[in-house]
Amino acid sequence: MSAQQTISRLDSQVNELLKKNSLSITGSRKKILQLFLEQTGALAHGDIEKRAGEKFDRVTVYRTLQTFVDKGIIHTIPTADNSIRYALCKDQCSEGHHHDHHIHFVCNNCSNTYCLDDVVTPEIKLPKGYTAAHVEVVVEGVCKNCK
Amino acid sequence: MSAQQTISRLDSQVNELLKKNSLSITGSRKKILQLFLEQTGALAHGDIEKRAGEKFDRVTVYRTLQTFVDKGIIHTIPTADNSIRYALCKDQCSEGHHHDHHIHFVCNNCSNTYCLDDVVTPEIKLPKGYTAAHVEVVVEGVCKNCK
DNA sequence: ATGAAAAAGCAACATTGTTGCAAAATATTT
DNA sequence: AAATATTTTGCAACAATGTTGCTTTTTCAT
Numbered sequence: 112m113s114a115q116q117t118i119s120r121l122d123s124q125v126n127e128l129l130k131k132n133s134l135s136i137t138g139s140r141k142k143i144l145q146l147f148l149e150q151t152g153a154l155a156h157g158d159i160e161k162r163a164g165e166k167f168d169r170v171t172v173y174r175t176l177q178t179f180v181d182k183g184i185i186h187t188i189p190t191a192d193n194s195i196r197y198a199l200c201k202d203q204c205s206e207g208h209h210h211d212h213h214i215h216f217v218c219n220n221c222s223n224t225y226c227l228d229d230v231v232t233p234e235i236k237l238p239k240g241y242t243a244a245h246v247e248v249v250v251e252g253v254c255k256n257c258k
Numbered sequence: 259m260s261a262q263q264t265i266s267r268l269d270s271q272v273n274e275l276l277k278k279n280s281l282s283i284t285g286s287r288k289k290i291l292q293l294f295l296e297q298t299g300a301l302a303h304g305d306i307e308k309r310a311g312e313k314f315d316r317v318t319v320y321r322t323l324q325t326f327v328d329k330g331i332i333h334t335i336p337t338a339d340n341s342i343r344y345a346l347c348k349d350q351c352s353e354g355h356h357h358d359h360h361i362h363f364v365c366n367n368c369s370n371t372y373c374l375d376d377v378v379t380p381e382i383k384l385p386k387g388y389t390a391a392h393v394e395v396v397v398e399g400v401c402k403n404c405k
Numbered sequence: 406a407t408g409a410a411a412a413a414g415c416a417a418c419a420t421t422g423t424t425g426c427a428a429a430a431t432a433t434t435t
Numbered sequence: 436a437a438a439t440a441t442t443t444t445g446c447a448a449c450a451a452t453g454t455t456g457c458t459t460t461t462t463c464a465t
Binding site for chain 1 (some may be wrong): 431
Binding site for chain 2 (some may be wrong): 115127188189190191192193194195199214216227228230233235236237238239240242243244245246247248249250251252253254255258
């Protein structure tokens with residue numbers, strides 16, 4: 112498969128994803144969505160600004176990420192360093208409602224963040240009086256590529 | 259017990275904690291440590307600035323929090339809203355090394371963050387190639403006081 | 406009490422995130 | 436295909452958050 116074909120395949124994948132979520136197809140949305148699709152790990156706002164190649168206004172990036180989160184295209188990953196990361200949702204997420212039950216992994220070496228889609232979040236037994244709506248698990252350690 | 263006695267008790271508790279960690283006893287350290295001791299939940303940087311009553315420079319608050327984290331007096335709690343929260347460590351933490359294996363709970367109603375010290379983080383079975391160093395669990399839902 | 410060391414405060418700056426509005430691009434209708 | 440309505444973008448200005456170097460003040464040990 113030629114590079115040209117790869118590009119056009121990605122391009123139509125992006126277009127479909129946007130259409131499916133009733134979003135108009137614009138340069139910034141396509142570019143940002145492509146970044147996520149090309150990428151194994153999660154991306155922070157800053158990463159996106161850098162990789163988009165100074166082509167888009169910061170405000171646009173903020174708004175685009177927010178739109179994607181709202182539509183259930185990407186989800187946030189909590190961190191302890193004040194830089195929210197975003198990653199693509201698997202296709203079961205819908206507008207206003209995320210269904211991500213996988214855990215996240217942050218590598219101490221390469222500092223990439225991965226969604227481990229095959230590892231589901233465990234049941235947590237809470238003390239009396241507490242009700243769980245959502246469980247987030249972030250494991251920190253050394254990833255596959257850095258071991 | 260009079261209010262006066264309560265205050266002096268808290269005061270000496272704070273002093274001891276600082277001494278134990280070989281930190282010099284200063285106004286800002288005492289005040290910030292007191293805030294944590296008086297408080298059930300976790301505090302974000304912003305909370306501390308507000309509650310300290312505009313008495314301390316922002317830089318001092320940043321540096322004090324960093325010092326406390328380094329010494330193992332407080333630990334950070336990851337969030338998905340770009341505002342790291344801090345909470346007191348139970349006494350088993352030492353300089354440069356935190357041993358917190360409890361989970362954290364964020365209330366969707368009052369938005370307080372609690373350390374549930376009695377709920378330990380579960381074992382997570384990772385895919386081949388990944389090594390865990392630390393596991394963070396944040397449960398979001400409705401807390402005891404808001405149910 | 407004195408001097409050395411540590412911390413606080415200040416100023417200046419860098420980065421990150423937000424809001425309102427005008428211009429541009431996209432989608433829709435005819 | 437062109438005109439219009441709608442949505443999105445970019446810009447500007449601003450607010451909030453975080454950082455660094457340096458001077459003054461406070462704390463601690465002698």
